Amino acid sequence: MARYTQLFTIATPLDRFRQLLEDVLQSCNCAVIYDGEDYMVAREKPGGVTYAQLVTVEVLIDKTAIATPKDEVRMNVVVKNEELPLKSDNHCWRMFSLVNRAVAENNHWNLLSSTAG
Structure with a gap:
């Protein structure tokens, strides 16, 4: 199973x-399938790749961290699928890069930090 993580701190x-x-x-071609208070899950829309590659x-949303300003959110983003990561440039990695870029370049919030997990 391919799995990649990134920790973001944003101001919004x-x-x-x-x-x-x-x-x-x-x-990023993903539809939200679950939205809880501190957890959101989205699934890539089918059609472009095999089911195992979706x-x-x-x-994971952490709004309660100690010493966090009121409008600061920490979130741990995990991108995963069922494919074996036999190559470093696999579909999961490309989607992980797309999601990271979308978070980092969003004009509606300020990216304060980004750390690979």
Whole structure:
């Protein structure tokens, strides 16, 4: 199973964060299938790759970290699928890069930090 993680800290109004995150995931051809208070899951829309290559994006949202300003959100993004990562440039890695770029370049929030997991 291929699996890649990235930890982001962003500054954004919390009342808009969930919608902005959903928009980012949709821009990456993913549909949100679960939206909890501190967890969001999106699945890549079928059609472009085999079923085993379809990517799931899990976002763990940490708004309660000690010493975190009010409008700062930490999120751990996990991109995974069922394919074996036999090559370093596999579909899961490409989708991981696409999601990271979409988060980092979003004009509706400020990226404060990004760390590979």
